[in-house]
Amino acid sequence: MIYRTDYHIHSSFSDGRAAPEDYIAPALAAGLDEIGFSEHLTLFRESLDWSMNASDVEPYLKHINNLSRNVTSIKVRKGLEVDFFPGKEKEICSLLKKTKLDYAIGSVHYLGDSTVDMGPEFYDGKNIDSLFEVYFDMVDAAAASGLFDIIAHCDLIRIFGFKPASDPENLYRNLARSFKIHDVAFEINTNGRNRPVGDFYPDRKYLRIFREENVPVCVNSDAHLPSRVGQHFDEAYELLRSTGYSEMAVFENRERFMIPF
Numbered sequence: 165m166i167y168r169t170d171y172h173i174h175s176s177f178s179d180g181r182a183a184p185e186d187y188i189a190p191a192l193a194a195g196l197d198e199i200g201f202s203e204h205l206t207l208f209r210e211s212l213d214w215s216m217n218a219s220d221v222e223p224y225l226k227h228i229n230n231l232s233r234n235v236t237s238i239k240v241r242k243g244l245e246v247d248f249f250p251g252k253e254k255e256i257c258s259l260l261k262k263t264k265l266d267y268a269i270g271s272v273h274y275l276g277d278s279t280v281d282m283g284p285e286f287y288d289g290k291n292i293d294s295l296f297e298v299y300f301d302m303v304d305a306a307a308a309s310g311l312f313d314i315i316a317h318c319d320l321i322r323i324f325g326f327k328p329a330s331d332p333e334n335l336y337r338n339l340a341r342s343f344k345i346h347d348v349a350f351e352i353n354t355n356g357r358n359r360p361v362g363d364f365y366p367d368r369k370y371l372r373i374f375r376e377e378n379v380p381v382c383v384n385s386d387a388h389l390p391s392r393v394g395q396h397f398d399e400a401y402e403l404l405r406s407t408g409y410s411e412m413a414v415f416e417n418r419e420r421f422m423i424p425f
């Protein structure tokens with residue numbers, strides 16, 4: 165039996181469709197040993213309907229702590245998915261410092277004022293090769309900030325299926341090296357399956373690069389619905405095994421441990 169965790173889950177505290185407790189039964193059915201919530205926290209943007217505000221963090225953590233006390237069949241973890249904004253490291257750091265989490269997930273959704281995942285219009289008239297470079301640079305900066313334990317969907321820029329004309333292998337190589345140097349894990353995010361790109365993040369073609377650079381990995385669903393918890397995990401673990409991975413990263417109190425699978 166593989167020890168399974170799913171650390172990237174959204175409930176109605178941000179843009180998920182159900183209360184945290186509604187995710188417990190599906191998590192058990194999916195054979196998970198740990199379930200972790202990671203609500204969106206997007207600072208420096210005015211009241212977004214898909215994200216919590218800083219003032220929502222304490223009530224959210226209180227709720228998850230209660231849930232964790234009441235549920236004994238599975239470990240319940242506390243996380244946040246925090247948007248990275250360059251130049252705002254100090255503010256993000258001070259918020260994370262006073263917040264008791266098991267892990268912090270760092271995400272890049274924004275390039276400038278726009279999010280790369282809301283609609284394909286963002287890509288209209290843009291040079292896809294340059295966009296990939298800019299996006300990977302931003303993810304690199306998120307890793308280098310030292311603020312996060314896990315970097316989410318590291319090639320989210322693939323979401324609508326646009327591909328660069330030249331092979332982006334080098335971008336993946338540089339990113340994997342940066343993750344290793346800055347001691348941050350990445351995720352296989354299975355939710356890409358439900359998006360236009362129709363496959364996991366990162367692109368499985370380049371997964372071996374993360375293995376070669378020895379970057380710690382975990383498998384996450386990025387579920388916004390209870391039915392998607394642990395979705396496609398058999399395939400994700402099989403893919404990891406075929407790439408040469410034999411252990412995964414687990415988190416508690418912002419400390420990382422490696423567990424064989």
Ligand SMILES: [Zn+2]
Nearest residue numbers: 245271316317
């Ligand atoms: Zn995200």
Ligand SMILES: [Zn+2]
Nearest residue numbers: 172174245386
């Ligand atoms: Zn997410």
